[in-house]
Each structure stands twice: as structure tokens, then as C-alpha cells.
Amino acid sequence: MAFIDRVMNGFFVIKGLGLYLRPGVWLGFLKNPSQFFANYLSLTKWISQNNNRNVMNDFLVPTRVRGVRNEYYKYLVDKHDLQNNAVTYLEFGVYKGDSMRWWIDVNNNESSFFGGFDTFEGLPESWGPYAKGAMKADMPDIKDERLLFIKGLFQDTLYKFIEENKSRLQQKLIINLDADLFSATIFVLSTLAPFLKKDDIIMFDEFNVPNHEYYAFKIFTESFPIKLEMIAARLNYYHVAFKVL
Ligand SMILES: C[S@@+](CC[C@H](N)C(=O)[O-])C[C@H]1O[C@@H](n2cnc3c(N)ncnc32)[C@H](O)[C@@H]1O
Numbered sequence: 001m002a003f004i005d006r007v008m009n010g011f012f013v014i015k016g017l018g019l020y021l022r023p024g025v026w027l028g029f030l031k032n033p034s035q036f037f038a039n040y041l042s043l044t045k046w047i048s049q050n051n052n053r054n055v056m057n058d059f060l061v062p063t064r065v066r067g068v069r070n071e072y073y074k075y076l077v078d079k080h081d082l083q084n085n086a087v088t089y090l091e092f093g094v095y096k097g098d099s100m101r102w103w104i105d106v107n108n109n110e111s112s113f114f115g116g117f118d119t120f121e122g123l124p125e126s127w128g129p130y131a132k133g134a135m136k137a138d139m140p141d142i143k144d145e146r147l148l149f150i151k152g153l154f155q156d157t158l159y160k161f162i163e164e165n166k167s168r169l170q171q172k173l174i175i176n177l178d179a180d181l182f183s184a185t186i187f188v189l190s191t192l193a194p195f196l197k198k199d200d201i202i203m204f205d206e207f208n209v210p211n212h213e214y215y216a217f218k219i220f221t222e223s224f225p226i227k228l229e230m231i232a233a234r235l236n237y238y239h240v241a242f243k244v245l
Contacts, residue, residue: 042210047059055232056232058234058236061236064238069234073102074106075232076203077107080201082174083106085107087109087172088168089112090117090175090192091176092117092177093179094140094149095118096140101140103174110146113165117149117150117152117157120149124183125181127180154187158187172200172201173192173197173201175200177202177204177213177216180209180213185213189202196226197244200243201242201244203241230242231243
């Protein structure tokens with residue numbers, strides 16, 4: 001047997017043994033911390049390569065200032081002309097409707113459309129200290145004819161919404177990803193990928209959480225032929241917005 005074949009065979013045996021011993025069963029507790037560490041390293045590298053100072057970017061702030069999210073939204077509205085133009089604003093994770101209310105109030109174009117997706121039964125799985133079912137809230141009482149709430153898991157509602165709203169997806173899209181979870185965020189990004197066009201805007205509300213929104217961003221940008229450019233970052237990359245190139 002040629003040397004290379006013997007080496008390959010050695011790897012084959014070791015890999016087989018590794019599968020047979022099922023380390024995932026008795027070392028499973030290492031999965032989350034090791035995934036966290038890998039994604040954390042990736043996030044810090046991404047920040048060092050994308051720390052654009054020509055846009056709103058407060059990195060590094062020493063304290064978590066409350067209430068800056070609206071300031072960051074306002075910056076995006078002013079810079080990208082989002083007040084008077086017709087937009088399709090899709091929010092994934094509505095909860096009590098704080099951000100939905102803000103966007104509806106600021107955009108005055110009657111052809112705009114606002115879609116708010118949520119289970120309204122709380123998180124479908126745990127997220128850090130928040131247990132499954134946390135953030136349960138009634139559908140917010142927001143009166144605006146341009147608004148539609150879509151109740152249910154994104155994974156159950158988004159395909160039908162797309163089928164029924166193709167023309168709305170042709171308008172400039174503003175996508176607000178605020179579901180916190182990796183599963184929800186990667187699902188929405190992948191499902192909306194065919195509808196993304198130049199200058200559409202995607203906001204991540206908790207971008208710097210390594211195993212969740214950042215991980216979804218990483219998988220998405222590595223797997224889909226879509227280029228995103230950072231257009232604002234706030235609170236040490238907690239809130240981050242991109243435009244589609
Ligand atoms: C952080 S809250 C949203 C906060 C809101 N944007 C605001 O401005 O206050 C996250 C929400 O995402 C929802 N959510 C998470 N994953 C979901 C999924 N897969 N399908 C539907 N809703 C989901 C939860 O029910 C929860 O209400």
C-alpha cells in the first residue's frame with residue numbers, strides 16, 4: 001500500500017473509532033462553550049476587519065447606555081432616506097411593539113407596508129438566561145392600516161406570507177431581525193435571500209451574541225452570494241445594520 005493510502009487508512013480508523021466511542025454523549029457539556037469560543041473568536045476577527053469609522057460606530061463604549069437604539073434608528077432613517085420613501089419594513093420579533101411603533105411613526109409614505117412577525121407566545125426555545133416562553137406578550141395595539149401582524153413561528157408563517165406578498169417584497173426592504181435566536185435568524189435570512197436587492201437594509205438587534213445572531217450572520221454570509229456592508233453599529237456591535245450591495 002502506498003504511503004499516502006496508509007496515512008488515509010489510519011485517519012479512517014481513528015475517525016471510525018471516534019464515532020464509535022460517541023464522545024458527544026459523555027463530553028456533550030463541552031459543545032456550547034466550545035462553539036461559543038469558536039464564534040467569539042470569529043466575531044472579534046470580524047470586528048477587527050470591519051470596524052468602519054465612517055459610519056455611526058461607538059466601539060468601544062465602556063457602559064451600556066439605555067435608549068440609544070432610537071438614535072441609531074434615526075441615523076439610519078436620515079442617512080438612507082427612509083422617512084418619505086415607500087418601504088416594506090419586516091420585523092421578526094415584535095414582543096410589545098417598541099421598535100415597530102417607532103418605525104411606523106417615522107415613515108409617512110402611505111404605500112409603505114409594515115409586517116410584524118412573532119409567536120406572541122414568547123421565545124420558542126431558551127436564549128441565555130431567558131427560558132422558552134419568555135417575552136410572551138399580547139399583540140400590540142398599534143392602529144395603522146399599513147400594518148399587519150403575522151402570528152406564529154416564522155418557520156410556519158413566512159412561506160405563506162411571501163406567497164401572498166410578492167409585490168411588497170419588491171419595495172425597498174428594511175428587515176429588523178430581533179428574535180435573538182440563531183435558528184430564527186438563520187431561517188429568516190435564508191428564506192428572504194432570494195428577495196434581497198441592492199440597498200435593502202438588514203438590522204441585527206443583538207449582533208454581538210456569538211452563538212446566535214452573529215453565528216446566523218456568519219453562516220449566511222459564508223453560504224449565500226449576497227454581500228452586505230455595515231452602515232451603523234451601536235453599543236459595541238450590539239445593534240448593527242447592513243445594506244445589501
Ligand atoms: C427581543 S423580543 C423582540 C423585541 C421587539 N423588537 C422590541 O422592540 O421590543 C424577541 C421576540 O422574538 C420572538 N421570536 C423568537 N423566535 C421566534 C420564532 N422562531 N418565530 C416567531 N417569533 C419568534 C419572541 O416571541 C419574542 O417576542
